[in-house]
Every structure is written in structure tokens, then in C-alpha cells.
Amino acid sequence: MGRYFVKRVLGTIPMMFVVSILIFLFLHMIPGDPARQMAGKEATEQELVQIRQELGLNDPLPNQYINYMDDLFHGDLGTSYKTGLPVSEMLLGRLKPTIQLMFSAMIWSVLLGIAIGVLSAVKRGKVADYVGMFLAISGISIPGFWLGLVLIQIFSVNLGLLPTGGLDSWQSYILPSLTLGCGIMAVLARFSRSSMLETMREDYVRTARAKGQREWLVVLRHAFRNSLVQVVTVAGLQIGGLLAGSVLVETVFSIPGMGRLLVDSIAFRDYKVIQAELLFFSLEYIVINLIVDLLYGVLNPKIRYQ
Amino acid sequence: MPEWKETVRAPEEEAEGPVVQAQSKSKAFFKKFMQRRTAVAAAVFLLILLIITVVGPELAPYDPSAPDYDNLLSGPSPAHVLGTDEYGRDVLSRLMAGSRLTLGVSLSSVIIGAAIGTFLGVLAGYYGGILETLVMRGSDVLFAFPDILLAIAIVAMIGPGIINVVIAVAVFTVPSFARIMRSATLSVKESLYVEVARSIGCKNGRILSMYIFPGTMQAMIVNFTMRVGTAILAAASLSFLGFGANVTEPDWGAMLSSGRNYIGVASHLVYFPGLLIFLTVLAFNLLGDGLRDTLDPKIK
Amino acid sequence: MPEKLLLDVRHLRTEFTQGKKGSVVAVNDVTFQIEKGEILGLVGESGCGKSVTALSIMSLLKDTPGKITDGEVYLEGNNLLRCSEEEMRKIRGENVSMIFQEAMSSLNPAMRVNAQLVEAILLHTDKTKREAEEHALKMLGQVGIPDPARVGRSYPHQLSGGMSQRVMIAMAMSCDPHLLIADEPTTALDVTIQAQILDLMRKIQREIHTGILLITHDLGVVAEMCSRVIVMYAGRIVEEAPVQHLFYEPMHPYTKGLIASVPKLGSGVTSLPSIPGSVPDLSMMPPGCKFAPRCRYAQDRCREEEPPLVELSGGRKCRCVLVQDKEATVE
Numbered sequence: 001m002g003r004y005f006v007k008r009v010l011g012t013i014p015m016m017f018v019v020s021i022l023i024f025l026f027l028h029m030i031p032g033d034p035a036r037q038m039a040g041k042e043a044t045e046q047e048l049v050q051i052r053q054e055l056g057l058n059d060p061l062p063n064q065y066i067n068y069m070d071d072l073f074h075g076d077l078g079t080s081y082k083t084g085l086p087v088s089e090m091l092l093g094r095l096k097p098t099i100q101l102m103f104s105a106m107i108w109s110v111l112l113g114i115a116i117g118v119l120s121a122v123k124r125g126k127v128a129d130y131v132g133m134f135l136a137i138s139g140i141s142i143p144g145f146w147l148g149l150v151l152i153q154i155f156s157v158n159l160g161l162l163p164t165g166g167l168d169s170w171q172s173y174i175l176p177s178l179t180l181g182c183g184i185m186a187v188l189a190r191f192s193r194s195s196m197l198e199t200m201r202e203d204y205v206r207t208a209r210a211k212g213q214r215e216w217l218v219v220l221r222h223a224f225r226n227s228l229v230q231v232v233t234v235a236g237l238q239i240g241g242l243l244a245g246s247v248l249v250e251t252v253f254s255i256p257g258m259g260r261l262l263v264d265s266i267a268f269r270d271y272k273v274i275q276a277e278l279l280f281f282s283l284e285y286i287v288i289n290l291i292v293d294l295l296y297g298v299l300n301p302k303i304r305y306q
Numbered sequence: 307m308p309e310w311k312e313t314v315r316a317p318e319e320e321a322e323g324p325v326v327q328a329q330s331k332s333k334a335f336f337k338k339f340m341q342r343r344t345a346v347a348a349a350v351f352l353l354i355l356l357i358i359t360v361v362g363p364e365l366a367p368y369d370p371s372a373p374d375y376d377n378l379l380s381g382p383s384p385a386h387v388l389g390t391d392e393y394g395r396d397v398l399s400r401l402m403a404g405s406r407l408t409l410g411v412s413l414s415s416v417i418i419g420a421a422i423g424t425f426l427g428v429l430a431g432y433y434g435g436i437l438e439t440l441v442m443r444g445s446d447v448l449f450a451f452p453d454i455l456l457a458i459a460i461v462a463m464i465g466p467g468i469i470n471v472v473i474a475v476a477v478f479t480v481p482s483f484a485r486i487m488r489s490a491t492l493s494v495k496e497s498l499y500v501e502v503a504r505s506i507g508c509k510n511g512r513i514l515s516m517y518i519f520p521g522t523m524q525a526m527i528v529n530f531t532m533r534v535g536t537a538i539l540a541a542a543s544l545s546f547l548g549f550g551a552n553v554t555e556p557d558w559g560a561m562l563s564s565g566r567n568y569i570g571v572a573s574h575l576v577y578f579p580g581l582l583i584f585l586t587v588l589a590f591n592l593l594g595d596g597l598r599d600t601l602d603p604k605i606k
Numbered sequence: 607m608p609e610k611l612l613l614d615v616r617h618l619r620t621e622f623t624q625g626k627k628g629s630v631v632a633v634n635d636v637t638f639q640i641e642k643g644e645i646l647g648l649v650g651e652s653g654c655g656k657s658v659t660a661l662s663i664m665s666l667l668k669d670t671p672g673k674i675t676d677g678e679v680y681l682e683g684n685n686l687l688r689c690s691e692e693e694m695r696k697i698r699g700e701n702v703s704m705i706f707q708e709a710m711s712s713l714n715p716a717m718r719v720n721a722q723l724v725e726a727i728l729l730h731t732d733k734t735k736r737e738a739e740e741h742a743l744k745m746l747g748q749v750g751i752p753d754p755a756r757v758g759r760s761y762p763h764q765l766s767g768g769m770s771q772r773v774m775i776a777m778a779m780s781c782d783p784h785l786l787i788a789d790e791p792t793t794a795l796d797v798t799i800q801a802q803i804l805d806l807m808r809k810i811q812r813e814i815h816t817g818i819l820l821i822t823h824d825l826g827v828v829a830e831m832c833s834r835v836i837v838m839y840a841g842r843i844v845e846e847a848p849v850q851h852l853f854y855e856p857m858h859p860y861t862k863g864l865i866a867s868v869p870k871l872g873s874g875v876t877s878l879p880s881i882p883g884s885v886p887d888l889s890m891m892p893p894g895c896k897f898a899p900r901c902r903y904a905q906d907r908c909r910e911e912e913p914p915l916v917e918l919s920g921g922r923k924c925r926c927v928l929v930q931d932k933e934a935t936v937e
Contacts, residue, residue, distance in 0.1 A: 204712055206712070211698065212698035301715065302763050
């Protein structure tokens with residue numbers, strides 16, 4: 001078990017390295033002169049020189065990368081061209097709403113998605129199954145931002161029940177959280193249904209029935225417990241994608257979070273901020289995937305006892 | 307194709323054998339597919355949409371860009387079935403015209419992404435070795451950017467605009483095809499008929515084009531259908547964020563993005579474009595589900 | 607002597623729905639009895655309805671398209687087919703247990719072995735958790751597992767096939783059932799392990815006096831284990847006989863063919879006679895005797911009307927008009 005953990009943790013290092021190089025190269029892959037892009041057409045040559053200096057574009061490439069990584073380990077993500085503030089400070093200020101939103105969406109959508117999937121599998125071919133699967137395929141097909149707008153129209157504009165945006169009270173979390181979690185709920189419902197249908201056919205489920213176990217315990221303890229190993233993997237991938245989903249949801253609901261900052265920075269060509277955001281999003285994704293991998297080991301005795 | 311002539315020389319029964327089999331196979335597929343009513347309904351919906359896309363402007367009741375200052379932001383009425391926008395332009399006509407841009411962007415980006423991904427995936431699966439490692443690790447890296455973020459990052463790098471959205475969505479499509487086509491290739495490679503082809507001395511190029519690639523077509527078709535839905539969502543999201551089509555052009559995502567400013571005032575500007583995106587993506591997903599279940603229940 | 611009767615299956619009929627169109631009959635008019643402490647063999651080729659019969663007795667057809675459409679199954683006088691799902695649940699594992707061919711995949715891979723035994727024990731007894739754990743260890747010891755404590759702590763993937771089958775038997779026997787249904791319990795095992803598992807089952811029958819329904823396609827296993835045998839073909843019982851009689855004097859042409867196709871030591875034959883043709887598809891059953899198309903003695907009347915299963919002298923039954931004719935002339 002310990003060996004599995006160490007192996008997995010070490011296994012992410014090359015990935016992080018490659019991702020860090022890609023994100024470092026982001027500045028260099030911008031067509032044309034990034035300094036010119038940032039400063040605009042009216043910028044003087046002197047301004048451009050200064051921006052290049054700030055972006056560190058003057059050194060040889062390997063040195064630039066080493067400097068970039070060195071700064072990174074010291075928590076220095078550079079300075080925003082637009083606000084003049086340290087990027088790290090800007091990100092920290094935006095972290096809380098995004099994380100809160102992410103967790104609020106994660107909890108309901110994972111639980112509900114798995115519940116719908118399991119129920120659909122148990123009631124295969126019955127009305128509950130059709131309703132569940134219709135909900136699920138709608139959930140993966142609906143544009144998240146549109147769902148958000150429709151929810152605003154109905155619950156805020158027409159009914160006046162919930163705020164249209166911001167994150168001032170607990171009520172203001174409801175609509176963004178529904179919007180953000182909808183897709184995960186749908187994917188998990190579909191996946192856990194097919195996974196459950198597979199495990200329900202296993203010999204050990206028949207054994208559990210043959211020993212006289214109650215049907216709901218046959219489903220939960222024997223079938224679901226074994227499905228869970230696969231469901232967790234998919235859930236992890238989906239949760240990792242939540243942060244990216246926040247880009248759209250925060251725009252729709254005017255929430256001052258990380259996603260919104262990314263959109264604004266792209267509009268202003270604030271490259272240092274974009275770079276930092278991309279780094280954060282992809283590191284988060286890698287870390288969540290790692291956690292899922294480790295969880296997979298915990299849930300699956302075959303891996304645990306290798 | 308000069309090689310083809312060789313197979314013609316085979317005895318008649320043998321030459322006919324596979325054709326007859328293929329016919330009954332496609333018949334069986336059709337029969338099975340028709341039993342899935344939701345998938346058939348989705349296919350019919352997409353067919354109608356395709357016809358509208360091709361002949362759309364002729365069918366549209368109004369010029370999609372003609373303003374009507376007497377009818378600004380008016381709701382659905384007999385004259386304007388789906389209402390008008392902030393310049394008095396007919397929403398229905400704009401949606402019909404917009405299908406060209408929206409479907410054009412999504413389909414072309416998936417076609418490009420699928421072509422590159424399939425090429426890489428099939429070669430990786432067939433030849434293995436360093437090529438396989440490179441392709442698969444490359445896909446891993448691209449997968450390290452969650453979901454639509456990869457497309458956003460690419461647009462952030464190369465700037466907004468329709469062509470750039472196509473590029474971004476195409477890149478975002480490549481890794482999924484590379485992975486799926488590699489595993490499909492691996493399973494076909496093991497099959498007996500490829501072994502036979504190799505044993506009678508077929509060259510790699512011929513095995514790839516005549517045996518491996520056709521064998522992976524089912525996985526390819528299913529994934530293609532599914533990915534078109536994803537691509538429409540991704541392109542619409544980029545448009546919505548303001549990175550895609552110019553807001554003056556009729557694009558479903560762009561229409562939704564500008565309609566958003568009139569939420570509460572003219573909610574039809576939010577409802578209709580979004581509903582159309584939703585239904586189109588739903589149709590592609592239902593069709594994909596249907597194809598997967600009829601073609602090969604093993605692909606997930 | 608009704609008090610000696612353990613299981614009484616009468617006219618059992620199980621159908622499988624196929625698509626929307628119709629159904630096929632997998633088990634048709636199956637009638638047999640098992641006495642207390644008896645080992646009854648149920649033989650036949652795969653697909654003849656042996657396993658479906660067993661699952662029907664257990665009411666375990668859930669999650670299959672199968673459905674019992676007629677007949678009665680009495681276990682110690684209690685009609686199982688009339689039981690509610692909840693009553694049946696209490697009977698399963700307590701009064702009648704079952705073990706399967708693939709022991710390894712029949713154990714839950716995510717649970718430790720002793721947890722799976724404890725689960726079965728707690729379901730049907732008033733034991734506390736600790737008592738149940740002790741009982742589980744005792745059961746593992748009784749089925750000849752050398753280090754019960756260690757095996758109990760293991761997960762199924764850490765066990766061998768033979769060890770898994772011992773665990774399955776321990777689990778099945780943990781609530782002292784009166785009937786054990788063993789569906790091809792040794793088919794997936796090596797020959798030496800096979801012998802050990804069969805020994806174990808004989809010991810259980812001798813010491814605890816459990817009745818066993820042993821389903822197998824292996825006539826060698828039947829000869830070694832059973833007192834009586836029933837032979838199934840295409841969902842029907844074609845012959846029933848005490849084990850010696852079946853081997854020395856098979857009556858039904860199908861049984862004759864089966865026995866003739868088993869190699870015998872020292873017989874010196876180089877090629878074994880086999881039954882021509884194959885088992886008919888359940889959806890395309892011939893009219894008349896189901897074995898007629900493969901039967902070398904078949905006459906026209908065999909193809910027209912299905913013969914009944916007729917009781918003969920010496921506790922035997924046979925479903926063949928030719929045999930019945932012969933029997934009649936003898937009398």
C-alpha cells in the first residue's frame with residue numbers, strides 16, 4: 001500500500017514538469033510580440049522594452065525557465081500588467097468564492113448523480129430508469145451557461161426568490177451551484193448506472209442473494225461497493241473539471257472568482273495572470289487525479305495488497 | 307488503386323461473399339437501429355437541421371441582418387414567431403442563418419481533430435514503441451487541462467475569432483480520438499484476420515488501410531457523433547465568453563451572449579438560442595448513444 | 607415416508623422471455639425428490655436446464671429473463687414458490703444453500719473472507735458479532751483450511767480456486783442448511799483439488815446429514831458421489847435411476863450415449879462413441895421426443911408425440927417409448 005502511494009505520488013512529477021514547461025512556453029507561443037499585444041498599438045518603444053523586461057523575455061530560454069521556476073517556488077507569479085498588483089495576491093483574493101462554489105456543487109451533484117445511477121440500474125427498464133436516464137442525457141447536453149441564465153430568469157426575475165448574482169448570502173450559492181453541478185450529476189448518473197448493471201450480473205451478487213441477504217444490502221454492500229471503485233475514478237475526473245466549469249458559471253452569475261479573473265485577463269491580454277491561472281487550474285487537476293488514484297488504491301483490495 | 311484489381315481476380319463466389327455479408331450486416335444494423343426510437347427521432351431532427359442549414363436563408367422569413375426599428379426586442383408574435391432582438395432583427399431567421407456558422411465551426415473542428423487524432427491513434431496502436439509513448443503521453447498532457455480550459459487557453463494564446471475557435475476546439479478534440487483509436491487499433495491488431503493478412507505477406511501500409519482502419523470505424527463513428535455535441539457546447543461557450551464569432555454575426559452562442567443583456571426584458575432572446583443549442587447537442591448525444599448500442603455495446 | 611422427504615419438486619416449468627416476441631421453456635415438467643441426507647446427481651450437457659432448475663428452486667431468477675410458470679417446490683413440506691420474497695430470503699442460506707462453479711468470482715472481491723462468512727451467519731442466527739466471527743473461523747477449519755485465521759483475513763483474489771471453493775462451502779454450511787445445491791462445484795478445479803472438494807462434501811453429508819443436489823456434467827463425479835441420478839435433456843428429465851443401475855444398465859438412448867462416451871480404464875478402445883448432432887436450440891425444439899433427431903433407434907412415432915416420463919420397476923423412470931414397450935413385454 002505504502003509503495004503504491006509513493007509510486008503514484010512520484011508518478012505525477014514528470015507530468016507536472018511537462019505542464020510547467022508548456023505553461024512557461026505559453027508566453028512564447030503567442031503569435032507576434034506579446035509585449036506589443038499587451039501594451040497596444042500606441043505604446044512607445046520604451047514601454048515595450050520595459051514590458052519585455054518584466055516578462056523576462058530578454059534572457060536565453062533555458063534561463064528564463066529556471067527563473068520562472070525559481071520565482072514559482074518562492075510564490076512569485078509575477079506582476080499583473082493591468083492592475084500592477086502581484087499576481088499571487090490577485091489569485092488568493094479570488095480563491096475563496098471559487099472553492100466554495102466548487103464544493104457546494106460537488107457535494108450535491110456527486111451524491112445525486114450516483115443515487116440516480118444506482119436507482120436506474122436497480123429499476124432497469126422501469127419508469128424510474130427512463131426518467132433518470134432522460135435527466136442524465138439532458139444534463140450532459142445542456143449548455144451550462146444557458147441553464148444558469150434560465151435559472152436566473154425563472155427564480156430571480158420571474159419569481160424573485162433568489163439573487164441574480166454575487167455571493168453575498170447562502171441563497172446566492174444555490175443557482176450557481178445547481179448550474180455548475182448539473183453536468184457532473186449527469187455524467188455520474190450515466191456512468192454509475194452502466195457500472196452497476198455490470199456488477200449486478202457478477203457471480204458474487206448471486207452468492208449474496210443465495211445466502212439470504214436483503215435486496216437493498218445486496219445492491220449496496222455487494223454490487224455498489226464494487227462499482228464504487230470505478231465510479232470514484234470518473235467522479236474525480238469530473239470534479240477536476242469543475243474549476244474549468246467555474247469559468248462560465250462565474251461569468252453568468254457575476255461572481256468574483258478565479259474563473260471570472262481568467263476571462264477578464266484574456267480580454268485585457270494580461271498574460272502573467274493568464275499564465276498563473278492556467279498553472280493553477282492544471283495543477284489542481286493533476287492533484288485531484290492523484291487523490292483519486294490513491295483513493296482507488298484504498299477502495300480496491302487487489303491494488304492495496306500488491 | 308492497383309491492389310484492388312488483384313482481389314477481383316478471385317473466384318466469383320468468394321468475391322461476392324463479403325459483399326452479400328456486408329449488405330445483410332448493414333441491413334441488420336438498420337433494423338436494430340430503427341428499434342431505438344429516441345435515436346431515430348434524434349436522427350430525424352438532425353436531418354431537418356441539416357436541410358435548414360443548407361437551404362436556410364431561402365426559407366427564412368426575413369433577412370437575418372435586416373433591422374426593424376419598429377419592432378425592437380418584441381416577444382414572439384405572428385409576424386416574428388420567435389420575436390426580435392435589440393435591433394429588431396428576426397430571431398427565427400437569425401437562428402436559421404446561424405446554424406451554418408454554429409454547425410460549420412463545430413463540424414469542421416471535429417473533422418480536423420478527428421482526422422489528426424485518428425491518424426496518431428491508429429499509428430500509435432499499430433506500431434507501438436516510441437511513437438505510441440509519445441502520442442499517449444502527449445494526450446495525457448493535453449488531458450491535464452481540464453475540459454474546456456484547453457480550448458480557452460488556446461484562444462487566450464492566439465486570440466479570439468472564428469478560425470481560432472475552430473483551431474482551439476480541434477486541438478481539444480485530438481486527444482480523445484487518439485486514445486480511443488489507439489485502443490480500437492490494439493484490439494483489431496490482435497484479431498485473426500490481421501494475423502492472416504500478415505502471414506500472407508501484406509505490407510504494413512496495406513494492412514493499415516485495408517484491415518486496421520476499417521476495423522476501427524465503428525469506434526470512430528460513435529466517438530465522432532458524441533464529440534460533435536461536445537464541440538457545439540465548447541464553441542458556444544467560447545462564443546458566450548466573447549472569444550468566438552463577432553456578436554454582429556448570427557451564431558447561436560453569440561446570440562445568447564448578447565441576449566443575456568436583455569434578461570428580464572426580452573427573455574426570448576435567452577430562451578430560444580439556448581434551447582436550440584441544447585436540442586442539437588441532445589440529438590447528437592442520443593444519436594451517439596444509439597449508434598454505440600447498435601454498433602458495439604462494448605465501447606463506453 | 608413423508609418425514610424422510612427433504613425436497614419435492616413437482617412439474618416445475620421455467621420459461622425465459624426472449625425479446626418482445628415470446629418465450630422459450632428452459633425447464634419443462636421437472637419432477638424429482640431428494641430425501642434427507644441423500645446425494646442426488648443431476649446430469650446433462652450444458653444448456654439442458656440443470657442450472658436453471660437449481661436457480662428456480664432457490665428463487666434466484668431475479669436479474670435473468672427467466673420466470674417460473676408452473677409447478678411446486680416443497681422444501682420439508684413448505685411450498686417455496688408460494689413464499690413471499692421475504693420468507694424466501696430467510697430460507698435461502700438457512701434451510702437451503704448453494705455453491706457455484708466459479709468459486710473465485712462468487713466471492714465478493716471487496717470484502718475479506720471472514721466478513722463474508724460473518725454476514726451469512728448474522729443473517730440467520732442470533733449470534734453476536736464476536737460469536738459469529740468465532741463461528742466463521744470454526745467453519746473455515748471444518749472445511750479443511752489449514753490456517754483459518756489467515757485465510758479469514760484474506761481477500762478472495764489472494765486465494766486459489768480450491769481454497770475459494772472451500773470458503774464457499776464453509777459459507778454455505780455456516781447455518782447448517784438441510785439442503786445444499788452444488789452447481790458444478792468442481793468443474794473449474796484441478797483433478798486433485800476436485801477429489802478433495804468431493805471428499806469434503808461427502809463428509810458433510812455423512813456427518814451433518816445434509817441432503818445434496820449435485821449438478822454436474824461429469825459422470826465420474828456422479829458415480830463416486832451419488833445414490834440416485836436424474837438425467838436431463840433439453841429441459842426435461844429423461845431418466846431417473848439408482849446410480850449402479852444407471853451405469854450398468856442405462857435405459858434411455860441418451861443416457862446410453864452419455865455413458866458410452868466416457869472412457870474406461872483398460873477397455874482398450876481407441877475411439878469413443880459419441881452422440882451425433884447437438885443439443886437442440888430451445889427456441890427450435892423438434893416436436894415429439896426432443897432426443898429423436900439424434901437417436902439411432904428413433905421411429906416415426908418418436909418424432910410425432912413426446913413420450914411421458916414413466917415409472918418403471920426398481921425405482922426407475924424413463925422417458926422413451928421403446929423402453930416402455932420393452933418393459934411392458936417383460937411384464
